[in-house]
Amino acid sequence: MNSQTFKTTKESEIVLTELMLPSYSNFSGKIHGGFILSLMDKAAFTTATKFSSHYCVTASVNRVDFLNPIEVGELVTLKAKVNYVGNSSMVVGIRVISQNIMTGKKKHCNSSYFSMVAKDETGKSTKVPGLILSNQEDLRRFLRSIEHISNRNNRKTEFSKDNFIPENYKETLKNYNVKIEL
Numbered sequence: 001m002n003s004q005t006f007k008t009t010k011e012s013e014i015v016l017t018e019l020m021l022p023s024y025s026n027f028s029g030k031i032h033g034g035f036i037l038s039l040m041d042k043a044a045f046t047t048a049t050k051f052s053s054h055y056c057v058t059a060s061v062n063r064v065d066f067l068n069p070i071e072v073g074e075l076v077t078l079k080a081k082v083n084y085v086g087n088s089s090m091v092v093g094i095r096v097i098s099q100n101i102m103t104g105k106k107k108h109c110n111s112s113y114f115s116m117v118a119k120d121e122t123g124k125s126t127k128v129p130g131l132i133l134s135n136q137e138d139l140r141r142f143l144r145s146i147e148h149i150s151n152r153n154n155r156k157t158e159f160s161k162d163n164f165i166p167e168n169y170k171e172t173l174k175n176y177n178v179k180i181e182l
Contacts, residue, residue, distance in 0.1 A: 006130040009138050012051035012082035012092075016043045020074050020098070031070035036096060036110070040064070043080040044092040044114035051082045051090060052128040054118035059089065062113040062148065070109055074098040083113070083138075084145030088125035090116045091145045113148070 016039065026032040041058055048056035070076060077097045084091035096109040120126040133139045157163055166182060173180065 006132050007051060008132045008134055009081050009083070009141075010134075012047050012080075014043060014047050014050060014080050016046070016078040016080070018076055019101075020070055020072055020076055022072050025072050029072065031072065031074075031076075033064075033066055036066075036070065036076070037061075037064065039076070039078055040094050040096065040112060040114065043078040043094050044116055047080040047082060047092045047094075048090045048114075048116035048118065051085075052118040052126075054120065054126055054128070056090070056116045056118050059115040059117045061115070064110055064112040066110050068098070068107040068109045070098045070107075071100070073101070075101050076109070082131065083141040084149075085128050085131045087127055088118050090118070090128055091148075092116055093141060113145070 018039065020031050024031050024035045041061075044058060045056055075098065077099065078094055079097070080092050080094040082090050083093040092114045093111070094114065095111045097106055098109050099106045118126050118128045131138075131142065133142055166180075170180070
């Protein structure tokens with residue numbers, strides 16, 4: 001491969017900012033989590049498409065923990081960049097921060113990782129550029145993604161219908177609020 005088939009994480013970075021309106025709120029008056037997830041998906045799509053120069057689709061979303069509520073009238077900023085690349089897949093890290101525009105106070109609301117896949121004109125998965133890791137933070141994020149993907153694949157295998165062995169978990173489940181009646 002030549003150097004033109006690699007890009008830096010910086011080349012994928014995007015910042016998306018939006019004022020939170022009353023129409024985005026849920027029944028408790030806070031911004032609806034589904035609306036924030038939609039913004040995160042938009043950020044992931046934009047980041048992956050910018051990096052790969054191809055149309056991209058969401059393959060999966062790692063857990064999303066809502067750490068702090070977002071209020072109507074706050075400014076929400078999503079910062080996203082590619083943390084990992086495979087052949088046609090990318091992991092996009094997204095950080096969501098809200099800011100009270102009157103006081104300037106900021107809150108970290110959530111972070112998540114979206115797995116995106118690049119598609120060609122016919123809808124088939126297509127190769128993405130390699131990733132240049134130019135600092136320790138980029139390296140840490142890339143390695144964390146490798147670990148996450150490995151753990152996800154192991155869970156898939158261990159708990160598949162064909163491989164699952166209930167007896168292997170009886171001791172583990174003694175500490176949980178369950179009653180097993182198999």
